[in-house]
Amino acid sequence: MAAELTAHELIAKHRPTLDQALEAIRTRAYWSPHPEHPKAYGENGSLGAAEGKAAFDALLGGRLDLGQPGTDDWVGGEVSPYSLDLGITYPHADVDTLLPAMRRGQRAWRDAGAETRALVCVEILKRISDRTHEFAHAVMHTSGQAFMMAFQAGGPHAQDRGLEAVAYAYVEQVRTPETAEWTKPQGKRDPLALTKRFTPVPRGIALMIGCNTFPTWNGYPGLFASLATGNAVLVKPHPRAVLPLALTVQVARDVLAEAGFDPNLVALAAERPGEGIAKTLATRPEIRIVDYTGSTEFGDWLEANARQAQVYTEKAGVNTVVVESTGDYKGMLSNLAFSLSLYSGQMCTTPQNLLVPRQGIRTDEGPKSYDEVVTDLAAAVGGLLGDDARANALLGAIVNPDVKARVEAASALGEVALASREITNPEFPGAVVRSPVIVKLDGAKPDDQTAFMNECFGPVAFAVAVDSAADAVELLRRTIREKGAMTVGAYTTSEEVEEAVREACLEECAQLSLNLTGGVYVNQTAGFSDFHGSGGNPAANAALCDGAFVANRFRVVEVRSEV
Amino acid sequence: MAAELTAHELIAKHRPTLDQALEAIRTRAYWSPHPEHPKAYGENGSLGAAEGKAAFDALLGGRLDLGQPGTDDWVGGEVSPYSLDLGITYPHADVDTLLPAMRRGQRAWRDAGAETRALVCVEILKRISDRTHEFAHAVMHTSGQAFMMAFQAGGPHAQDRGLEAVAYAYVEQVRTPETAEWTKPQGKRDPLALTKRFTPVPRGIALMIGCNTFPTWNGYPGLFASLATGNAVLVKPHPRAVLPLALTVQVARDVLAEAGFDPNLVALAAERPGEGIAKTLATRPEIRIVDYTGSTEFGDWLEANARQAQVYTEKAGVNTVVVESTGDYKGMLSNLAFSLSLYSGQMCTTPQNLLVPRQGIRTDEGPKSYDEVVTDLAAAVGGLLGDDARANALLGAIVNPDVKARVEAASALGEVALASREITNPEFPGAVVRSPVIVKLDGAKPDDQTAFMNECFGPVAFAVAVDSAADAVELLRRTIREKGAMTVGAYTTSEEVEEAVREACLEECAQLSLNLTGGVYVNQTAGFSDFHGSGGNPAANAALCDGAFVANRFRVVEVRSEV
Structure with missing residues (x-):
């Protein structure tokens, strides 16, 4: 398939953003490319307030067809904490069809390399950013957050956390060079000489299990960390907060296809009421990474049972x-x-x-x-x-x-x-x-x-x-x-x-x-600067975001041969 | 206690070596500070062939007293695969005394910071390097390796793998700055301003379970990765290959004490015949990291049961x-x-x-x-x-x-x-x-x-x-x-x-x-350049050495306050 979005275009468009993100995680000074003020949107291709609201309203009562293979039914029953019945249905997947389809594009995604993967992720985040007003309503009417908080925490702050994960994933993969020439002296004899080629390879399919209260903010780090390291990502939203992640999956699939990749590298797993597919999915052999935010009980269950996978959990604590x-x-x-x-x-x-x-x-x-x-x-x-x-x-x-x-x-x-x-x-x-x-x-x-x-x-x-x-x-x-x-x-x-x-x-x-007495609060952390959780006490086994959050989502395969 | 080995001296002596190691893991070109040829030793404080053999002989039939607290007995029964009865006894620990003692020095070790920890580790490796001839006999008479292989694989190559782990541990810890000034614009209002301090903190006590065939080569990466990231390290050697690791512990304790730290940050857990203390130790709540090389059966057991710890295993495969x-x-x-x-x-x-x-x-x-x-x-x-x-x-x-x-x-x-x-x-x-x-x-x-x-x-x-x-x-x-x-x-x-x-x-x-046809063999990997294992197939859940091998041995704690 001919890519509408070439690697060259992606570099020109997004490499400066990636470089700034890399600098920000190194200095941890304030930085964000995602405006916090609602009035900052509405120009240069982004939706303004009215357009965003209209786009959200147009979704209500409809079917969100993601074009996923193995769709055997349409499910959905979100009722907003503000009592709005969203009435939206989503694809229900036959996972025995969907999971194999998700693997098909992995080789090309792997071979694209760390930089292209990172820049495709930045493009996904940019398009989400442009629709922040629309996402704000989606987050508000699933989480119950008030509009301004849904706008900021569900929009720019979540996008920051996603981009931060992309930056960590990129830098981790390029720590090892693509090739090395290794020449070992042997005294008077000829030196030993090898050419070595190093390739970051994905673990497989990653499962991101979303939560009810912060579907995008808590979901984006795992989603983008896994995708940027070459994995396919299956998104299993909370049944009461499907829409923000379904829209995210839709954007990701569009961008992947335009960039010449298989859109099935990102897919949605919506479920029937009471179906409880997280347990089934999390223990499938194809699933090699699980990201989860939610109750301690289920987080502990995942850590104990999803043994074939790397499991990253944010559970509960007593603050x-x-x-x-x-x-x-x-x-x-x-x-x-x-x-x-x-x-x-x-x-x-x-x-x-x-x-x-x-x-x-x-x-x-x-x-x-x-x-x-x-x-x-x-x-x-x-x-x-x-x-x-x-x-x-x-x-x-x-x-x-x-x-x-x-x-x-x-x-x-x-x-x-x-x-x-x-x-x-x-x-x-x-x-x-x-x-x-x-x-x-x-x-x-x-x-x-x-x-x-x-x-x-x-x-x-x-x-x-x-x-x-x-x-x-x-x-x-x-x-x-x-x-x-x-x-x-x-x-x-x-x-x-x-x-x-x-x-x-x-x-x-x-x-x-x-001693916080001003406009920063103990319950808020800023992407690129503050760590969210430590990964070192029972509330969470990972921190957002650090090297450990990304380093084990891929492995490096070395192929060496004599010069 | 007044340190005989100051941070200043350590920097002058070893910072260039650390910098070269950092460069080597980045380029993965050939490099090693540890000579492979037996004749390279015997000057500048290192033991020559005869001195090394004499030092080894002097150990035979004796008691290796490490000065560890909680020593309740003396154990040992190594008989060399070359049929030499080593007759050496080692401290048997009352772990209820030893483990608390190992925690006492952790705060000072943590507060010393990543650079000092790395340089103390380099000093330990340097002293081991100086005794390579002595270690060669110890490795030979526990593993059964022929002398030249015991010398190289048990000496310089093992030291390379240890130093490589120190380099990875160091660079991972300094990816986050010690402090950051975060200033977020607020339009016409005063900006929000925070001072943030980031501290790498250890997980706790690490357990390194050694193997029979490569006690130093397979043991050093985990030992030094854990120590350099601020953890105390308890070394549990294979009962038939105690000596090389007991000598390693001895050197580490000496250097720690001379540098003003608690020597109990590194200790030995030798065991009675059939005691099987690895299972007991690996599931103690104080043990937060386990490194293991050995059978698939016990590696799988550790992964399933040492749930309170980060577990790094190298098991078995079919090559x-x-x-x-x-x-x-x-x-x-x-x-x-x-x-x-x-x-x-x-x-x-x-x-x-x-x-x-x-x-x-x-x-x-x-x-x-x-x-x-x-x-x-x-x-x-x-x-x-x-x-x-x-x-x-x-x-x-x-x-x-x-x-x-x-x-x-x-x-x-x-x-x-x-x-x-x-x-x-x-x-x-x-x-x-x-x-x-x-x-x-x-x-x-x-x-x-x-x-x-x-x-x-x-x-x-x-x-x-x-x-x-x-x-x-x-x-x-x-x-x-x-x-x-x-x-x-x-x-x-x-x-x-x-x-x-x-x-x-x-x-x-x-x-x-x-297509290897010359002097490099499929079964040999070089520190700083080749990955040993991938961590992505059933033979091992970690690779030597990469970011993932070190990144989760510590966590970063942030303390932020208003400017």
Whole structure:
């Protein structure tokens, strides 16, 4: 097939972007090629706000035909957390037909080499970027994120994480040269001389299992890391968040075909209600890589059972913030209030346990007792979410009935410092919108420990009274070790306490944000700069993104012969 | 403790070596800082031949006290394959005392940073290099390798593999900067600004499980990769090959102490006969990394059971050479004869199955029938080993009774083209020395398939008659996929066949040597240039050495705070 998009064109168009991404992961300074502001779109081929909305609306009630082989049925039943029935159907695959078809294009994809693969991936991301407004609605109406968050986290931030993975994958593959001339002296005899050729080869077909809350942000790193290292990628979306990944697959297939490759290198595996195909797919011999974001239970199952594959998991943890002292009490409270509220705490990075010494803390506003700190934090959250319009814009919608049930049950766990408030969304009256609940617990009481030492995913925070800073650090350490943590925060003006918290995070392997009082939040990480997860505690076995995330997705085969 | 060996001194002494190693793994051109010739030693602080032999002799019958905590007994029972009773005892550890002691020095080792760790490792390797003559005897009298091979493979080549791992570990850790200033524009508002600090942190204690045949060569990559990435390393040698690794541990402990670190960062776990401590150690929660070389059965067990650890295994495979045609018949025969004979075929890289079309092959000496090829190869091996002195120098000794039994049983598997010959070693009359047996088998016969499709470790080669070149490639492909392969060789003058073999190796992920007729052999790989194993077929889950071998031995912890 004649490629409409040649390697030459791809290099001219995207090599500078790849080079900037390579520089960014090396310096970890701020960089992104993907604009965050909705108004930045609408020119140079990208969809503006109205066009994006229209494109999304045009999808509703229709069939998304990806042209995949082995499509034996059409499935789909997404109902938005905003109560919109998407009514879209997707191909249901006969995997015995689809998987062999996915392998057919692998040789050409392998032979294209690391640079062409990277630049095809950049082109896929560019086209997704151009449709960010459309993707924003798709992410909003599957995850329940509010529009602006769906736009940013589901759009540019997800694209950043995808491009970051492409950059890591590229640089890892070109660490070994394509050829080497090896000449070993033999004293007076002729030297031994070999020509060596090194080829990065894929492992096989990669399975990316998407999640409900961040289908693109959590899905793109694995998808693009696997594709850029030469693997075919089968995308198994969460049944409630199919659309953003189905659109992604569609774009990838279009670009692959235009670049002269087999579009079946990327395919979608949508499923019937209750079909549970992830287990079946993850243990198929053709599947050699699995990326997964979701529950600890299923992540552990994958690690134990998908033994024929490299398995990368982001599971769940219990995130802690140590509140020991601060030089900016108001800044701390507003920063924490925002972190607890954003997307109703439905982020794997949202703090759950706030450890506060029961004798109180030192602040720039004088000493504050444990009760005062909790009351003031409750007031800060209440103030932040007091206006319903702003509350809706920050909280989004509760993603599923389990989260709703947890919020409602949380108030029975202890003294409620801030009750969860039910908020109406005038645009989407069916949406379940809830503000965070803050519950006071005692770090010394066994019953309370049972509550706060388990993940309570959703808008639930525990203000845990501890005996001392040392007690807080010890509890932090135990929490990371036993339950894992995607994030840790700490507020302290004491060098000694800072050092103790830092040492606990270094030893237990968790990412630490210190004294955040401004516009950066503990639950947000930036592509190209921040690591998401550490891969070294029970919350996740991999970090986004580092060498380990890509290095084992391919192998290098050497062919050597005498000169 | 005041360091006798400062970071400054280490940089002045070893940074140039590290830089050369970094350049070598990038270009994969020939390089080694470790001389191969025995006469290169004896000056500048290194032991000469007589001094090395004397140092080895002085160890015999003694106790090797490493000064380890928790030593509850002294164990040892090594008897050389050359029948020398070493009579050396080693510390037996109470692991409940030793493991906690090994953790105590980890913080200082972590805080020393990647460069200091790398240079301490280079110093350890330098001191081992200086004692290469002593190590050569230790390797010879545990593995059964002949002296020259024990000297080279157990000395400079092993040291190369160790240094290569140090270089990979170093470069992987410094891919992320120590600090970053992240400044994100916010339109007209002040930019968001964070200071980020990144620290490579170890996983914990690494366990290196050594093998009988190549205690240093196969052991050093894992040992040094783990140590250079900040982990403590517990070395569990094979009970019949303790000495080379015990001496390694001793040197490492000395250097660590002199550089101001806790010597318990490296320790030995010798065991009582039949104690089988590898299983116990590998599943201890403190053990977070396992490196293993040995049987497929135990390697698979480790992968399935040491779930708390990163597990790197080199197991067993069935190595194939496709013999389809050659432009240098004599060169091919002598090259293959050497490969089959070296160390009595007791290398994981020795060819086992030689696939020869039953209608014969084209050569520069005219067509040769299958029978002629096999007869000529038998004659080449016979000629190479006709002289007993040369045979002893090449074959070494049979490492254990299992290998001896396999050689003896092999002649019953089919028509014997070359019988194994019993050779006397005048210096060590107790050594079991056997030349290779070559057995003719038919690739189309099920019974024969059963024989050649299983690893027959030792001096046993099968000349397998196949229907055609295509049949050979198909059998090669199936062998790699089902049994794994550390090496593949091929002889062909046909571009088409070469392409088919190469494609099979790329798809099944095996390292290929083409048309070797000179002084490089399919069973030898060079540090800094050749990959040993691919990590992509059942013979091994890792390759020596690449990014994937080191990238997951540490994690990066980020601490970020507002500017």
